[in-house]
Amino acid sequence: MPDPTVSVLFVCLGNICRSPMAKAVFLHAAKERNALGRFRADSCGTGGWHAGGPADPRTLDALRRRGVPVEHVARVVRPEADFHAFDHLVAMDRANVARLLKIGAPPAKVCLLRSFDPELADAPDHAREVPDPYESGPEAFDEVFAMIDRACRGMIDRLLAAR
Secondary structure: OOOOOOEEEEEOOOOOHHHHHHHHHHHHHHHHHHOOEEEEEEEEEEEOOOOOOOOOHHHHHHOOOOOOOOOOOOOEHHHHHHHOOOOOEEEEHHHHHHHHHHHHHHHHHEEHHHHOOOHOOOHHHHOOOOOOOOOOOOHHHHHHHHHHHHHHHHHHHHHHHHO
């Protein structure tokens, strides 16, 4: 019998800002919809220099101020396991899409997170990127949160409708 859960791996560069935020927001929004049991989610980075460490404090702050729980230990993508274990490989930007494809991700599983944002239905890919807030101040993390929240809610809507 096939697994009834949909599995989603959120991917950014270092796995301390955008992808852990996306995982936390996605699971929180699924719980709000009473659909948490329908999904499994994780996050990772395409670069491993933060592996084993916590999420960026500004990510944690942006989530906590909105009541979104988060537990996170950064990790790097594991192609041999992740590409088989997850139904969707959801990248934050085109550079990470390219990295995933270069290391062998199945193209049919790879997409940009903001492709699920209903406000960006007809937008080109460059307009669907979640910018990396790492080099910016806390306000950039709030802007990224808003982008991620809209896209995650749109993704849940689309995935639930497909099932």
